[in-house]
Amino acid sequence: MRQLVLDLGAEKPPTLESFVVGQNAELAQLLRHFARRTQPAPADRFVYLWGEPGAGKTHLLHALAAEGNGRYIPAGSPESDYLYDPAVSLYLMDDCQLLSADAQISAFALFNQVKENGGLLVSAGDKPPVGLALREDLRTRLGWGLIYQVHGLTDEEKISALTQAAQARGINLSPGVLPYLITHFRRDMRSLSAMLDALDQYSLETQRPITLPLLRNLLQLEGEPKA
Structure with a gap:
């Protein structure tokens, strides 16, 4: 089976520039300040992100961590990742809803250390803090x-973003390709962008234009079920 798309580790790392903003303009602006380490008001040094899977929370945390002096802390990280380090100016805690009892204690201590020492902390979960099954403190x-x-993103916003990406790279897409893709493939933008790259590569290899039959053929080769 061809594996043009599924090797996500080979993709370009997430950046703030590659995040499709959609309805998140205010948040994107704030996180650009965080990336520049622009010191916000004391009450704004902590940001919590929540939303459905695939909305872009992890993308944003990885992008911020890559800006330098940032530490990405996924759920399941060792206790040492939660230890405060003066050399780290920005902490990024992901999937807070999955924190174990011990990790919750470590995360609580990290919050206090960041507050005392003037750092920045962005955390994320699948629902607002009040809805998380975590210790009250x-x-x-x-x-x-x-x-x-x-x-x-809405389907229309995804199609618009993919269309712009294709136009910027000189990729010609037949009508119907993108609407079919977002309803028959994974719906997050990272995977959709990877499939756009794969379509371009497959089109060059087969010397065929990017049409609906070509897309269906590639999806079959990839063994992708309908989203």
């Missing part, structure tokens, strides 16, 4: 600062 910490819902 940690829920309070998660709600300390600004809380943003990360809104997923």
Whole structure:
């Protein structure tokens, strides 16, 4: 079976520039300040992101961590990742809803250390802090600062973003390709962008234009079920 798309580890790393903003303009602006380490008001040094899977929370955290002096902390990280380090100016905690009992204690301590030492912390979960099944003191910490819902893109916004990406790269797409793709493939933008790259490569290999039959053929080769 061909594996043009599924090797996500070979993709370009997430950046703030590659995040499709959609309805998240205010949040994107704030996180650009965080990336530049522009010091916000004390109450705004903590940001909590929540939203459905695929909305872009993890993308944003990885992008911020890659800006330098940032530490990405996924759920399941060792206790050492939660230890405060003066050399780290920005902490990024992901999937807070999955924190174990011990990790919740470590995360609580990290919040206090960041507050005392003037750092920045962005955390994320699948629902607002009040809805998380976590210890009460940690829920309070998660709600300390600004809380943003990360809104997923509508189908129209996904098609628009993919169309712009294709035009920028000189990729010609036949009508119907993108509407079919977003209803028969994974719906997150990372996977959709990877499939656009794969379509371009497959088109060059087969010397065929990017049409609906070509897309269907590639999806079959990839063994992708309908989304």
